[in-house]
Amino acid sequence: MAVRLKKFGDFSGKKATIYVVLNELGENPFREFAVSCGKDYEDKLLNFIGRIKSIGTQVGAIEDYFKLHENERKGVGDNVCALYDVPDKEMRLYCVRISEQILILGGGGPKPEHIRAWQDCPILSKAARYMISISETIKTRLQTGTLAISDNGMEFTGDLVIIK
Amino acid sequence: MAKKKHDEDVYQDDFLSSLLEASAPFQEEVDFKMKLAAKIIKAVRSKGWNNTVFAEKMEIASLSIITKWFSGTHNFESTTLNKIQNVLGIRLIDVEMPLAATNMTMQVILGGQREYKEYDELAQNTYILIGGYKTKAVAQC
Numbered sequence: 093m094a095v096r097l098k099k100f101g102d103f104s105g106k107k108a109t110i111y112v113v114l115n116e117l118g119e120n121p122f123r124e125f126a127v128s129c130g131k132d133y134e135d136k137l138l139n140f141i142g143r144i145k146s147i148g149t150q151v152g153a154i155e156d157y158f159k160l161h162e163n164e165r166k167g168v169g170d171n172v173c174a175l176y177d178v179p180d181k182e183m184r185l186y187c188v189r190i191s192e193q194i195l196i197l198g199g200g201g202p203k204p205e206h207i208r209a210w211q212d213c214p215i216l217s218k219a220a221r222y223m224i225s226i227s228e229t230i231k232t233r234l235q236t237g238t239l240a241i242s243d244n245g246m247e248f249t250g251d252l253v254i255i256k
Numbered sequence: 257m258a259k260k261k262h263d264e265d266v267y268q269d270d271f272l273s274s275l276l277e278a279s280a281p282f283q284e285e286v287d288f289k290m291k292l293a294a295k296i297i298k299a300v301r302s303k304g305w306n307n308t309v310f311a312e313k314m315e316i317a318s319l320s321i322i323t324k325w326f327s328g329t330h331n332f333e334s335t336t337l338n339k340i341q342n343v344l345g346i347r348l349i350d351v352e353m354p355l356a357a358t359n360m361t362m363q364v365i366l367g368g369q370r371e372y373k374e375y376d377e378l379a380q381n382t383y384i385l386i387g388g389y390k391t392k393a394v395a396q397c
Contacts, residue, residue: 098267102276112267123269138279142286143328145276150287151294156326178329252265 093117095226095255097196097248105149109247111196113226121199121219125185128201136177140185143175144197152192162186162210162220169224171231174200184216186223188230193245196230198223229254290328292348297326299344313343 094116103110112120129137147153158173175185185200199219203210210216233239239250279286300310307322316322324330332340334349341348 096265098265101266101268102273114267120267123272126272126275138275138282139286139329141272141275142279142283143290145279145283146287146290146328151290151328154294154297154328156293156297156323157290157328176327178324178327 093255094253097252097254099247100148100197103144103148105145107150107152108148108193108195110144110148111194111248113196113198121222122185122197125199125201125219129183133183133202136180136183139177140175140183144195147195153189153195154192155189158187158189159184163224164211164221169227171227172220172223174220176203184210184219186216186219188223188227190230190241191245194241194247196223196226198226226254289330292332293326293328293330295346295348296340296344299346303344310343314339 096114097111098114098120100110100112112122114120126137126141143157147157155173157175159176160173161170162172162174163169171188171190173187173189175187177183182202182205183200184203186198188196188198190196199222201213201215201219203213203216207213207216210220230239233250233254234241237250239248239252239254241247242249300307305313307319307326311317311319311322314322325332337348
């Protein structure tokens with residue numbers, strides 16, 4: 093199924109461009125994550141939303157804001173990171189952080205206390221592995237030149253359909 | 257090399273927009289915490305320090321505390337902020353009273369005479385107090 097990157101207008105700003113990943117049906121993992129939070133995690137979701145807005149408009153995607161290197165194997169999906177709630181650390185939102193100026197939002201979900209790593213949770217595994225595959229595809233596309241980063245570093249240029 | 261821009265590829269979603277509206281009342285507070293963390297992080301990195309070195313300088317045993325500070329979500333105590341700004345040599349909180357709200361009195365000795373000068377910032381006047389009399393100072397060139 094074809095997958096494309098789309099700039100997220102509401103969240104992007106002068107500091108960073110925020111992207112979502114859409115399939116042919118218009119589904120994207122970030123929206124699914126937001127819906128799945130429901131009332132139980134509404135406060136945490138709204139805090140995530142505010143922080144993503146702040147990243148786009150005020151501060152950029154500084155790497156210290158994220159839990160880094162959520163990859164399975166060293167060198168594969170190194171750009172995959174997770175936004176998490178503090179201090180509880182009950183939630184994970186997986187992203188691909190290309191730079192301080194470009195961030196791609198994926199999906200995620202609650203991380204139960206007994207879960208040590210995302211590999212132990214089916215929902216988190218699905219979300220993390222999907223973003224690792226997106227990260228690897230983007231890396232390849234940037235290397236082949238069919239996808240590029242604009243001169244000011246703020247956005248992707250080229251064919252944003254990253255999986256045909 | 258791909259150059260074509262895709263400005264038409266902007267995603268909008270009513271549900272997510274409604275969440276953004278719901279979080280708007282807290283946005284200023286979120287922005288403040290994120291910017292505060294960013295200022296500390298940039299100052300630490302500009303010194304060439306990693307989190308371990310910064311923790312040592314702050315005399316903190318646990319690296320997880322530094323990670324928490326840098327997450328952009330932490331509520332700092334003023335004593336912690338004061339220590340951070342002293343360690344990093346930056347200003348994070350400004351507790352000085354604005355000059356306009358103060359009257360300054362200076363003791364000066366001119367030609368062996370002890371005088372008191374008082375500067376009223378609000379009135380933009382300098383007064384010289386000699387022998388109990390308050391006299392407006394006039395600049396002479």
